Amino acid sequence: MSPPQKHTQPVRSRSQRIGLLLFFPGFIIALIGALGAGSIYPKLFFLASLCFITIGSFLYFSAAYLSAPAGIRNNRIMFASLSSRGSIGVIIALFFIAFYILMYWFPFYLEHFIAMFHPLSRMLRGKPAEQYFMYGSLYTFTIIIMGARALMKYRHSRYQIVRTCAVIFSQFVFAFLIPSILAAFNEPEKYVNYFWPLSYKDLFPSNVNYLLNFEGAISKFLLAWTILLTFAGTPVLTFFFGKRWYCSWICGCGGLANTLGDPWRQLSSKTLASWKIERYSIYSVLSLIVITTAILWLNHLFGGELLGQLSGGFIRFYGFAIGMIFAGVIGTGLYPIFGTRVWCRFGCPQAALLGIIQRFFSRFRITTNGAQCMSCGNCSTYCEMGIDVRWYAQRGQNIVRASCVGCGMCSAVCPRGVLNLENGPLAGRIKSDALPLIKSFKSGI
Numbered sequence: 298m299s300p301p302q303k304h305t306q307p308v309r310s311r312s313q314r315i316g317l318l319l320f321f322p323g324f325i326i327a328l329i330g331a332l333g334a335g336s337i338y339p340k341l342f343f344l345a346s347l348c349f350i351t352i353g354s355f356l357y358f359s360a361a362y363l364s365a366p367a368g369i370r371n372n373r374i375m376f377a378s379l380s381s382r383g384s385i386g387v388i389i390a391l392f393f394i395a396f397y398i399l400m401y402w403f404p405f406y407l408e409h410f411i412a413m414f415h416p417l418s419r420m421l422r423g424k425p426a427e428q429y430f431m432y433g434s435l436y437t438f439t440i441i442i443m444g445a446r447a448l449m450k451y452r453h454s455r456y457q458i459v460r461t462c463a464v465i466f467s468q469f470v471f472a473f474l475i476p477s478i479l480a481a482f483n484e485p486e487k488y489v490n491y492f493w494p495l496s497y498k499d500l501f502p503s504n505v506n507y508l509l510n511f512e513g514a515i516s517k518f519l520l521a522w523t524i525l526l527t528f529a530g531t532p533v534l535t536f537f538f539g540k541r542w543y544c545s546w547i548c549g550c551g552g553l554a555n556t557l558g559d560p561w562r563q564l565s566s567k568t569l570a571s572w573k574i575e576r577y578s579i580y581s582v583l584s585l586i587v588i589t590t591a592i593l594w595l596n597h598l599f600g601g602e603l604l605g606q607l608s609g610g611f612i613r614f615y616g617f618a619i620g621m622i623f624a625g626v627i628g629t630g631l632y633p634i635f636g637t638r639v640w641c642r643f644g645c646p647q648a649a650l651l652g653i654i655q656r657f658f659s660r661f662r663i664t665t666n667g668a669q670c671m672s673c674g675n676c677s678t679y680c681e682m683g684i685d686v687r688w689y690a691q692r693g694q695n696i697v698r699a700s701c702v703g704c705g706m707c708s709a710v711c712p713r714g715v716l717n718l719e720n721g722p723l724a725g726r727i728k729s730d731a732l733p734l735i736k737s738f739k740s741g742i
């Protein structure tokens with residue numbers, strides 16, 4: 298009898314090893330910069346670490362993915378320490394969490410690292426970087442580098458190629474370039490791919506007044522843009538395309554989840570208990586924002602000290618507990634432990650609103666050709682929203698779930714072409730009937 302196969306040691310090609318040999322020095326240069334040298338030679342440390350990390354990553358990913366035939370490979374996904382909550386995954390999670398804690402509450406410890414971004418910030422915005430410019434830049438570089446990985450890995454799927462290009466473009470243009478240009482022209486620095494309720498302060502009376510009274514035409518355009526996307530763009534686009542137009546094509550949180558988070562997407566919980574928690578938690582956050590926005594407007598229009606105190610308390614609570622801890626530390630920091638869409642699934646008010654529209658008033662559905670399903674479970678495994686896709690596929694039922702972000706990965710990993718993301722008429726999209734073939738199989742005929 299042959300000895301059991303060892304799954305713990307990955308086999309890396311020479312190009313992959315060279316890629317790693319370039320990546321790690323880039324990381325160490327950034328670390329040395331963060332310890333002090335970044336303030337003395339900001340350009341040198343910024344460019345050196347960026348070049349080493351970028352070239353090393355491209356070399357590693359191209360050797361890993363382009364040398365093999367296109368298509369999904371599940372190699373070692375459940376054994377590798379990085380992707381299966383092993384020690385490497387835990388170390389990365391601790392690193393992410395430490396970074397978020399320092400950035401939110403102790404940015405002075407990152408002073409030298411932030412200094413490395415001064416030249417870029419001065420070039421784009423005409424002023425030195427602060428912690429959020431550093432974070433936005435890192436976020437954008439990460440989506441570009443890991444987006445390139447996704448393009449190589451999922452090159453067999455046209456949907457994934459177009460979608461990944463869209464999230465890279467959205468992050469780079471809407472959340473990095475445009476806000477920087479706005480800052481350079483002394484306009485409000487707005488991320489134009491975020492709006493109410495995700496960007497919850499956008500429709501608070503204080504922000505509306507600020508934009509209305511700001512000198513310059515662009516601030517009024519930004520207000521009109523927010524109102525248009527919130528009240529017209531959200532329902533109309535979700536009716537036609539489901540929530541995927543936002544969650545999987547535009548939103549930076551989704552963009553990071555589908556690029557940086559891709560190695561951990563299979564870790565999302567598929568239990569019934571998670572589904573129950575998700576429904577309470579996500580709609581609670583949405584309700585909090587709707588109620589607070591209403592209270593703030595009532596307070597603004599009619600006055601009232603109690604209302605003012607209530608909403609002030611909420612804003613502080615939301616910013617700390619939801620915005621920083623939930624969306625940042627837990628939502629992103631714990632990618633390697635809980636999977637990639639913890640925030641999108643359990644907390645995001647935008648996803649909650651889009652989900653209600655998708656479930657009841659949208660043309661979007663995932664159709665399933667149940668007779669072809671061989672119950673391998675790839676689809677459920679890779680669903681980042683924890684949907685048991687196979688359950689629907691086995692029954693030949695359409696998937697019309699509020700939580701589905703339309704990432705299309707279930708369809709991309711299905712070896713039998715069972716699943717299709719489609720838009721079609723509202724009538725008949727929710728089918729509870731199993732295929733006659735499956736019915737007769739189950740009844741023993």
Ligand code: SF4
Nearest residue numbers: 670671673674676711
């Ligand atoms: S739908 Fe496809 S991926 Fe899902 S269980 Fe069936 S054959 Fe496997």
Ligand code: SF4
Nearest residue numbers: 680701702704705707
């Ligand atoms: S059901 Fe499919 S498209 Fe929807 S979130 Fe899950 S993997 Fe993505």
